Amino acid sequence: MERSPPAIYVDADACPVKDEVVRVAERHGLVVTFVSNGGLRPSRDPMIRNVVVPKSADAADDWIAEQAKANDIVITADIPLAARTVALGAHVIGPTGKPFTPETIGMAVAMRDLKQHLRETGESKGYNASFSPRDRSAFLSALDQAVRRALRVVDSAGT
Numbered sequence: 001m002e003r004s005p006p007a008i009y010v011d012a013d014a015c016p017v018k019d020e021v022v023r024v025a026e027r028h029g030l031v032v033t034f035v036s037n038g039g040l041r042p043s044r045d046p047m048i049r050n051v052v053v054p055k056s057a058d059a060a061d062d063w064i065a066e067q068a069k070a071n072d073i074v075i076t077a078d079i080p081l082a083a084r085t086v087a088l089g090a091h092v093i094g095p096t097g098k099p100f101t102p103e104t105i106g107m108a109v110a111m112r113d114l115k116q117h118l119r120e121t122g123e124s125k126g127y128n129a130s131f132s133p134r135d136r137s138a139f140l141s142a143l144d145q146a147v148r149r150a151l152r153v154v155d156s157a158g159t
Helices: 018-028 059-067 079-087 105-120 133-158
Strands: 008-011 032-036 048-052 073-075 091-093
Touching: 008 018, 008 059, 018 032, 018 133, 032 059, 059 079, 073 079, 073 133, 079 091, 079 105, 091 133
Parallel strands: 008 032, 008 073, 032 048, 073 091
Antiparallel strands: none
8 A cells, every 4th residue: 555745734823933844845855735824925836835724713723634644744833733633643743843742742732721721810921932943953853853754654655
């Protein structure tokens, strides 16, 4: 059974690593789909797709979760979307390079829920750390590793 190459789906609203995704995808010849509520720059590259979804709260997440399949790569900082796509068998990475896996997604969801509760009760102000060059570097490394893992699955299925 031959498998198709993995696709890369990016939850593109406020994603700080779009350029890095394109660089890694170009190196490996993979299609990238940026999904957003709007404001994406069009690309002439046929390997780069932009999908604009309605401005509802979870429209981009829903679109990605409906399209992604096992062995695809999903880039998101959204924990519920990460959980949905990990359950599909996708390789999921946050923009800081943090991988979401079947082993780690439960704790990520629990921490998200706890932080949300603390913000709602006023116990926490909910500040996010700024995005650093170290985060960008960690993301590049994690994405390259995920792409290589996904391509190995495709190669092993074709042999």
